[in-house]
Amino acid sequence: MPTTPPLAPRILPELDDSSRPYWTGGAAGELRIAHCGSCRRFVHPPCDECPDCGGALEFVAVSGEGSVFTYTIAYQQFHPEMPTPFVIALVELDEQPGLRLAANIVDCDPSAVTCGMPVRVRFEQHGAVFVPVFAPA
Numbered sequence: 001m002p003t004t005p006p007l008a009p010r011i012l013p014e015l016d017d018s019s020r021p022y023w024t025g026g027a028a029g030e031l032r033i034a035h036c037g038s039c040r041r042f043v044h045p046p047c048d049e050c051p052d053c054g055g056a057l058e059f060v061a062v063s064g065e066g067s068v069f070t071y072t073i074a075y076q077q078f079h080p081e082m083p084t085p086f087v088i089a090l091v092e093l094d095e096q097p098g099l100r101l102a103a104n105i106v107d108c109d110p111s112a113v114t115c116g117m118p119v120r121v122r123f124e125q126h127g128a129v130f131v132p133v134f135a136p137a
């Protein structure tokens, strides 16, 4: 029987051409979001073409500022190196209404998180992957 390797503290994404700029932009300190050249809208999660108009997508650095749209506090410990509680939020970026991404909220007491709270991106490096997380702005 093969042994099961230990779980990583984070489940890291598979990088492909349509998602790599999102997961590696943090190396340059940039949150990069797919943007449609035709209808000028941001698209997240990244995909091959604009779901609205079929236009070509290009990654553009955004401000990294947004607000907590909604969130949940996880108390269940999934991994010994991942301390609980932690906060998983949908963060709405300032660039476009409805442009939301799922991310952890860090550097604050989970009980202090509120909907509408202004937050700013930072990055957690795991090898080549820079996971966007958000802290109170």
Ligand SMILES: [Zn+2]
Binding pocket: 036, 037, 038, 039, 040, 041, 050, 051, 052, 053, 054, 055
């Ligand atoms: Zn479009």
